[in-house]
Amino acid sequence: MPLTREEVLHIALLARLELDEEEIERYTWELNRILEHIEKLKELDIEGVEPTSHILPLSNVFREDEPTEPYPREDLLANAPDAVNGYFRVPRVVEES
Amino acid sequence: MVFQPVIGLEVHAELKTKSKVFCPCPVVWKAPPNTVTCPICMGFPGVLPVLNRKALELTLRTAIALNCHIHHQTIFERKNYYYPDLPKGYQISQKRIPIGFQGWLEIATASGRKKIRIHDVHLEEDTGKSVHGEEAGDPSASFIDYNRSGVPLCEIISEPDIHSVEELEQFMIKLRQLLLFLDVSECRMERGHLRFEASVSVRPQGTNTLGTRVEIKNLNSFRAVSGAVQAEIERQIALLKEGRSVQQQTMLWNEASKRTEPMRTKETAHDYRYFPEPDLVPVLISDEWLAQIRQTLPETADEKTLRFVRVYGLSEKEAELLTATPAVAHFFESAVRHFHDPKGIGNWMLGDLQGLLNESQKDWETCPVSPESLAQLVQLIDDQTISVRMAKEVLREMFATGRAPKTIVSEKGLVQIADQDYVRKVVIQVINNHPHAVADYLSGKDKLIGFFVGQVMKATGGKANPQLANRLVREALESRRTSS
Ligand SMILES: [Zn+2]
Numbered sequence: 001m002p003l004t005r006e007e008v009l010h011i012a013l014l015a016r017l018e019l020d021e022e023e024i025e026r027y028t029w030e031l032n033r034i035l036e037h038i039e040k041l042k043e044l045d046i047e048g049v050e051p052t053s054h055i056l057p058l059s060n061v062f063r064e065d066e067p068t069e070p071y072p073r074e075d076l077l078a079n080a081p082d083a084v085n086g087y088f089r090v091p092r093v094v095e096e097s
Numbered sequence: 098m099v100f101q102p103v104i105g106l107e108v109h110a111e112l113k114t115k116s117k118v119f120c121p122c123p124v125v126w127k128a129p130p131n132t133v134t135c136p137i138c139m140g141f142p143g144v145l146p147v148l149n150r151k152a153l154e155l156t157l158r159t160a161i162a163l164n165c166h167i168h169h170q171t172i173f174e175r176k177n178y179y180y181p182d183l184p185k186g187y188q189i190s191q192k193r194i195p196i197g198f199q200g201w202l203e204i205a206t207a208s209g210r211k212k213i214r215i216h217d218v219h220l221e222e223d224t225g226k227s228v229h230g231e232e233a234g235d236p237s238a239s240f241i242d243y244n245r246s247g248v249p250l251c252e253i254i255s256e257p258d259i260h261s262v263e264e265l266e267q268f269m270i271k272l273r274q275l276l277l278f279l280d281v282s283e284c285r286m287e288r289g290h291l292r293f294e295a296s297v298s299v300r301p302q303g304t305n306t307l308g309t310r311v312e313i314k315n316l317n318s319f320r321a322v323s324g325a326v327q328a329e330i331e332r333q334i335a336l337l338k339e340g341r342s343v344q345q346q347t348m349l350w351n352e353a354s355k356r357t358e359p360m361r362t363k364e365t366a367h368d369y370r371y372f373p374e375p376d377l378v379p380v381l382i383s384d385e386w387l388a389q390i391r392q393t394l395p396e397t398a399d400e401k402t403l404r405f406v407r408v409y410g411l412s413e414k415e416a417e418l419l420t421a422t423p424a425v426a427h428f429f430e431s432a433v434r435h436f437h438d439p440k441g442i443g444n445w446m447l448g449d450l451q452g453l454l455n456e457s458q459k460d461w462e463t464c465p466v467s468p469e470s471l472a473q474l475v476q477l478i479d480d481q482t483i484s485v486r487m488a489k490e491v492l493r494e495m496f497a498t499g500r501a502p503k504t505i506v507s508e509k510g511l512v513q514i515a516d517q518d519y520v521r522k523v524v525i526q527v528i529n530n531h532p533h534a535v536a537d538y539l540s541g542k543d544k545l546i547g548f549f550v551g552q553v554m555k556a557t558g559g560k561a562n563p564q565l566a567n568r569l570v571r572e573a574l575e576s577r578r579t580s581s
Binding site: 010014015016051052053054055056058059060061062063064065066067068070071073076077084085086087088089090091092093 | 130133
């Protein structure tokens with residue numbers, strides 16, 4: 001079943017992407033091609049195969065609980081479009097809590 | 098029709114680690130905004146999270162103590178949603194393969210003990226914090242602080258096995274106590290170390306169907322949880338009695354109006370699109386590792402209570418009070434190590450010292466009297482250096498100044514007089530000075546003994562050993578009876 005225009009708009013909303021008409025059409029087409037490919041994979045017999053959660057043959061990579069100096073704040077805020085008093089400033093997100 | 102509430106609880110407990118869960122930023126209480134952050138917990142592109150072993154072990158410890166099954170291979174997943182305090186656009190959490198699952202916690206209810214099933218126990222990262230609008234002096238903006246971003250949280254999800262607000266309160270108390278004794282969380286409510294979400298529905302008593310569920314978010318104290326759940330139960334029952342139906346929704350608790358109110362966000366329906374976190378490798382938990390954690394599990398509150406009864410000869414009630422928190426239990430055991438009078442130390446702790454703590458809104462961790470000092474005080478009473486009455490005064494002084502009881506006793510000249518010959522002399526004097534009272538006593542007014550003892554205490558400035566004075570007064574008076 002092909003992905004509809006509404007579903008593409010929903011996914012765009014979840015990702016906070018604003019798409020124009022041309023993009024909506026293009027992404028609908030592209031996403032459907034990807035899904036078709038996935039459909040093809042479904043033909044494989046995967047009875048008894050655990051879902052892959054990681055492709056590297058690694059496990060148990062830890063760090064010890066030892067704090068280090070945090071980063072200088074000015075460096076971290078340097079890329080922010082808008083910062084004030086050490087905070088990131090963003091458009092207001094909630095009406096009222 | 099009688100309705101039965103069906104309540105489930107989700108608890109976020111901040112784990113007691115020195116650093117964050119996926120980066121080495123320190124975990125600190127109240128730092129200036131964005132000063133305990135780094136590119137990892139701010140979600141800069143291209144950074145790699147690495148799991149803090151301690152955070153994993155504390156979660157494992159919690160899962161084991163909650164009688165969970167443990168997944169021998171566990172993974173992390175991305176929970177995707179968009180909100181400014183979540184810098185990566187996803188929260189690293191666990192969904193499909195949590196560390197622990199299918200456990201239980203036993204609580205005491207009016208009708209006996211009951212197991213509340215635990216759906217799962219998993220590890221995740223906290224988000225940042227936003228301050229909105231007027232609160233920050235700018236009505237059109239929100240301000241984001243990522244200091245909390247990446248702080249390790251253990252999430253504990255109960256099954257909807259709780260059927261009253263009383264059971265809910267028991268569950269929270271028991272769980273907090275368990276986390277404290279496991280030493281996995283400091284559980285300081287005022288610092289948001291424990292946060293709750295409750296799901297509430299009601300159904301006709303005796304049926305097994307589940308009613309429409311309402312979630313109440315952002316509950317930060319036991320009182321808020323109880324208040325919100327109680328109000329929500331009443332709201333739902335009232336709706337059903339009017340023949341209306343309950344809407345599935347997310348609510349917030351309004352402490353001022355004592356009502357639950359629908360959350361006002363335009364958040365799109367939960368569509369978290371969980372998928373495995375490719376930046377973190379799977380965690381394999383071997384039987385050896387589990388056995389090692391099991392062996393090093395600290396004593397639970399219940400085990401401690403039983404031991405206190407057995408080893409120290411306390412009553413069950415005393416033992417329960419002295420094991421209410423790890424801090425009070427630790428204080429008691431330290432004091433007993435300094436002077437072995439468990440009963441005496443227990444009594445002073447639960448009596449006068451607890452009173453002083455309450456008066457000054459302190460707790461056993463911030464108690465200005467050390468266990469060693471309290472032990473010394475009890476020793477001074479036991480060897481009759483000071484009377485119980487003096488000890489109360491000394492304790493008050495110790496509490497105010499933090500000084501040792503021996504210092505206070507000698508400075509104030511409080512040492513009680515236990516010198517028999519001296520006290521006997523005073524007794525004879527008092528008796529000679531009050532011939533009428535003596536006559537009254539001898540004619541049957543036994544209660545006058547208190548008067549004579551009082552006079553002896555007065556004459557010695559309160560320093561005579563009261564038991565001694567009592568005995569000597571009685572002896573002296575009785576000798577008058579036989580001689581007359
Ligand atoms: Zn960091």
